[in-house]
Amino acid sequence: MRWYVIRRVAWAAVVAFVILTITFLFLEITPDQQVAQLQFQAAQSGGDPEAALDAYEQRRGLNQPLWDRYTEYVTNYVQGNWGWSDTRSEPVLDAIVASLPYSIMYSAPSIVISTVVGMGIGLYSALNQYTKTDYAATFVAFFGISIPNFWFGIMLLLIFGETLGWFPIIFQTSIADTQTFSLANLRQLFLPIVVLSTGAIAGNMRYARAEALEYVRAEFVKTARAKGATGWRMLSRHILRPTLVPLSTLLVGDLLGLLLASSLLVEVVFGIPGVGRLSYDAIINQDTDLVLGTVFIPVFISVVGNLLQDIAYTVLDPRISYGDR
Known part of the structure; x- marks a missing residue:
């Protein structure tokens, strides 16, 4: 029974890892609504929308390579760092x-x-x-x-x-x-x-x-x-x-x-x-x-x-x- 439990625990870890990977891919292909909002606000205030976009991507780490963002994403979730809630101004x-x-x-x-x-x-x-x-x-x-x-x-x-x-x-x-x-x-x-x-x-x-x-x-x-x-x-x-x-x-x-x-x-x-x-x-x-x-x-x-x-x-x-x- 010991090896059975070990196999099931290992399989549960694999499933959790796959779910995290799929979630990351959905995030990559889903348009970010905050980008359009920031660019619109920058244009209204007379600023440069592209500069606002660059600042946003740099602040969120979106200017890094895909693999680096993926490894950082998985590592953060494993370590308990699930991101920042903008509406509540506190960690998720x-x-x-x-x-x-x-x-x-x-x-x-x-x-x-x-x-x-x-x-x-x-x-x-x-x-x-x-x-x-x-x-x-x-x-x-x-x-x-x-x-x-x-x-x-x-x-x-x-x-x-x-x-x-x-x-x-x-x-x-x-x-x-x-x-x-x-x-x-x-x-x-x-x-x-x-x-x-x-x-x-x-x-x-x-x-x-x-x-x-x-x-x-x-x-x-x-x-x-x-x-x-x-x-x-x-x-x-x-x-x-x-x-x-x-x-x-x-x-x-x-x-x-x-x-x-x-x-x-x-x-x-x-x-x-x-x-x-x-x-x-x-x-x-x-x-x-x-x-x-x-x-x-x-x-x-x-x-x-x-x-x-x-x-x-x-x-x-x-x-x-x-x-x-």
């Missing part, structure tokens, strides 16, 4: 580090809740197929998958925030203390957690139910029933473990969806200054370095998540070969 990594705790505050509970509740309902539904509880769980799943997070968040704010006044409408960073737990912070995070968890619970439930149904009627499960295995023992030892092998892939996908797509929409709706809102503002303001930095976060999570997923496969399913022989 500092901006991400400052915003990341706000995203973790609601995304981490959402992942835990959606995983435990979704898989629990899915496994229970598979063991009680075609019953009233199974139909109710199926309805909840279709509701969670079909409803848009953006619209759902706005409706929750209007009903429980504006009309009933149970939860605050505006996210207050002053009470979002990341070091200690506070009831006031939980109140303003409750609705974002509900929005993210709803769709994720539905997806986890449907996948868990579909995978568990493959083993409910399996021969080894029938044998275990004949020997007297029932209830939690049947579920945990004979159905849950083989079901977790394909579901571990779903967990990585849910994590990326929550941190990238869903978090961006939710943070815009609820005004949370997390990574999703940071990426949205960077795109609107055409802050290239900041956009790349915020996009690289889910890419890094994807690489690490798939690495942990491959290792989890070998632990959950002993039939998987390590390839050592």
Whole structure:
């Protein structure tokens, strides 16, 4: 298993290196909007647009050879120097580090809740197929998958925030203390957690139910029933473990969806200054370095998540070969 883990770690490093290279090539072929803006401002003020362009390229290192720029780009990312945010007047990594705790505050509970509740309902539904509880769980799943997070968040704010006044409408960073737990912070995070968890619970439930149904009627499960295995023992030892092998892939996908797509929409709706809102503002303001930095976060999570997923496969399913022989 040791060599298997070493190979997977090496492959994860290669994937990260390829992603950095592709990102660099996209940067090279993408027109820089700031160049046209600087030249226009120089022309308006009576200056020389070409001189402004030369100064800009020299300041950004764009006058160096392509290979030198590429090696400097990769080296900077490996060393943690992800560029400078012009809109925030600070290093990109500092901006991400400052915003990341706000995203973790609601995304981490959402992942835990959606995983435990979704898989629990899915496994229970598979063991009680075609019953009233199974139909109710199926309805909840279709509701969670079909409803848009953006619209759902706005409706929750209007009903429980504006009309009933149970939860605050505006996210207050002053009470979002990341070091200690506070009831006031939980109140303003409750609705974002509900929005993210709803769709994720539905997806986890449907996948868990579909995978568990493959083993409910399996021969080894029938044998275990004949020997007297029932209830939690049947579920945990004979159905849950083989079901977790394909579901571990779903967990990585849910994590990326929550941190990238869903978090961006939710943070815009609820005004949370997390990574999703940071990426949205960077795109609107055409802050290239900041956009790349915020996009690289889910890419890094994807690489690490798939690495942990491959290792989890070998632990959950002993039939998987390590390839050592």
